[in-house]
Amino acid sequence: MKKMKIGLVVHGPEIVDSGYALKFLKFLERYGTVKARLGGTMGRTAVIDANLEDKIDISHKLFPSQSVDKFSDEGSDVIFLINYGKSSVTGHAFGYKVYNNSTGHPPIVQMERPGEPDGSVVPWRDDLTPLAAEIATEMGLRLVSPEEIRNTLFSQDPCQGTGQTICRKIAGVSPGENIFVNGIVIGKSTSSEVAIIAEEGIITQLIGGTLKKHGVEKLGPVELEKAIVKTGLLRKSRVKPRILKSEKSNTHFTIAYLSHAAEDIYKLKNADLVVTVGDDTTLVAADILYRFNVPIIGITDGDLDKVVEEGFKTEGSLIIEFESGWDDLVGEKIFSELFNHQESIEIENIENFKSKLLQIISNITSQYQVRYS
Incomplete structure (x- = not known):
């Protein structure tokens, strides 16, 4: 042969x-x-x-x-x-x-x-x-x-009779699983017959599940037929993470901003610190960046879906938890005032940056908790 x-x-x-x-x-x-x-x-x-x-x-x-x-x-x-x-x-x-x-x-x-x-x-x-x-x-x-x-795939179709809207059947779902669309949790299944409905690019319904409004808002318009849809955990195995050595400057520090878990988190592996917005984004980014010894500051609101079996965070990370719905608002303020709408900035002092960030937060609300790791 x-x-x-x-x-x-x-x-x-x-x-x-x-x-x-x-x-x-x-x-x-x-x-x-x-x-x-x-x-x-x-x-x-x-x-x-x-x-x-x-x-x-x-x-x-x-x-x-x-x-x-x-x-x-x-x-x-x-x-x-x-x-x-x-x-x-x-x-x-x-x-x-x-x-x-x-x-x-x-x-x-x-x-x-x-x-x-x-x-x-x-x-x-x-x-x-x-x-x-x-x-x-x-x-x-x-x-x-x-x-x-x-x-097998087309024998039972929950999309039948949904009219002119876009309907996408999700195969092999078990009740109680997260439904991800392009890396964002948009809901949780309540049955094994699940379909996502979108009207004019916006997800409006989760047949056989409960829709997560905040996730849908974060996702925004989507081409449902082409979207990456996953269910359950993004990584089920319990693993021993491997931490890679990296060459980093001691004089200038790169700080990156990330508000969407579907972005390419790996391109941030050379950053010195990453500010992440949203619970799922924070969990996934922290877990990946742990391999590159990059700490994060997570802006969250406790609306956490379990997306990996075990999540790791680099030492020096902060998780700042707000009341529900505040994470995006705070994130936008930080992006505007500290990052000047740039995805990454160069600074000379990380502690000064953290102080400024916490000051911005304090100016917005006093209702938050900081967890250190």
Whole structure:
């Protein structure tokens, strides 16, 4: 058999945390030359913790379909998409989305939940079935056809009868899970049949769930059909974080401002301090930036959704908690008065900056608590 040029798209932290990303990467080397890159955000933290940056390219923030397109452009003979979904339904729904969001009909074979009894291999193109079947046998996984997946996904549709609005069904949800749209928690499921309704780009309803108004406001207008939707925890594994060394100046300090968890938090890894606004943004940013030894000042209002199993914060971080709804208001004031509407600023004294920030807050309200770490 001729050696193939293989692209490997690694999605999500679980496939890395479980050890299967590395295992499968090594397994594929018998079929040809393998190049791996990440698709998604939270997986980057897992790659860093597993010390796999030299094997899995995390240098660019790419959606999984963008990673697929990149491999297609590079002339890959086959592109493997590996994922460890919450269930086979969510995993297969993810693969379906990636295949349909990619350009043309790329040669994708998906490996889903390899450590589980329902672990599977899916050839998203018919001509890949022999290869997928061989790998399924070798890895002890089930071969699942795209047809089978489509039948499962569209057998029950809560979007039926919703009229002219945009409705997006969410597969494989369990009651009591957070629903993320583009990194923002917009609600919580109350059933396993969940769909998101948007009118004129604004989410107005969560069928089978409770809508979180503050999250919807923070998200703003969204193209629901193209949005990244996730459920449950962004990272379930309990891990030992790996802290990377960084070269930082002792004379000038870079302070960054972050108000949206969907932004590329990794670009802030060389900052000396990051001001984060919003509970979920603060939790996710603190956890990621912990790997780069970057403290945060979190502006929160106690409206915290559990988005990772364990969250880490760098020593020297502050969490400032306000009454409900105040975090955005305070954040905007800080962004205006301290940052002059710039995403990052250079300063000479961090303690002075903290004092000014707390003074701005005190001028707005006395109803807040400061927690140090």
